[in-house]
Amino acid sequence: MQEKPKHIAVIVDGNRRYAKKQGKLPWKGHEAGGEKLKKFIQWCNEEGITELTLYLFSMQNFNRTKEEIAELMKIFNKYLTDLLKKENLKKAQKEGARIRFIGKTELFSEELQEKMKKITEATKENTRKKLNLATAYGGREEITEAMKKIGKKIEKGELKPEEINEETIKENLWLNSEPDLIIRTSGEHRTSNFLPWQSTYSELFFIDKLFPEIEKEDLKQVIKEYMEKRERRYGR
DSSP: OOOOOSEEEEEOOOHHHHHHHTTOOHHHHHHHHHHHHHHHHHHHHHTTOOEEEEEEEEGGGGGSOHHHHHHHHHHHHHHHHHHTSHHHHHHHHHHTEEEEEESOGGGSOHHHHHHHHHHHHHHTTOOSEEEEEEEEEOHHHHHHHHHHHHHHHHHTTSOOGGGOOHHHHHHTSSOOSOOSEEEEOTTOOOOTTSOTTTTTTOEEEEOSSOGGGOOHHHHHHHHHHHHHHOOOOTTO
């Protein structure tokens, strides 16, 4: 039996379809997904998961209608404001949770960027747990940006091309840790530009339920299967 996973990543999918099933507007599904996210984070805490990476908003999501994006930004703003409340920052400190935002966050409004920076700054010294929120994220974009950083170091004479190795690339990515397992909800069987570098040896789990429909038992079942039925060979 394998050890319990330490790092879980989730492709949060199915919010809009959930709203459609309910006969509601798309952003009502995002609101439901946001409420379920809070529960999911708590479930992971209860299961002893020390790092959680959530794929919340992709680069491609910017292609949605202006109305839906505007509503999504309102939801982001609401939850960022909530995270900044004294009691929630105090809870993060007590749990030793570091919160980071990975992606091209400069594409968000200045107000949202400022709140992200405040949350990151307030929790940066915490080391026991990590919460990585992938917003305006794209895996290919992440690797492209890493290549740009490495290119600048070569330009400045700080690095020689022959010195580039996997560790060099890893150090320049937005996220330099690797998930033990990746969960995707909604029945889709693809990773959709999520952590292509980091997920090379991650175990993949696909859940048919839409994200707002998942329950703690679904998470427990994934962890159980990972420990009892999966064997990570790392190419061996």
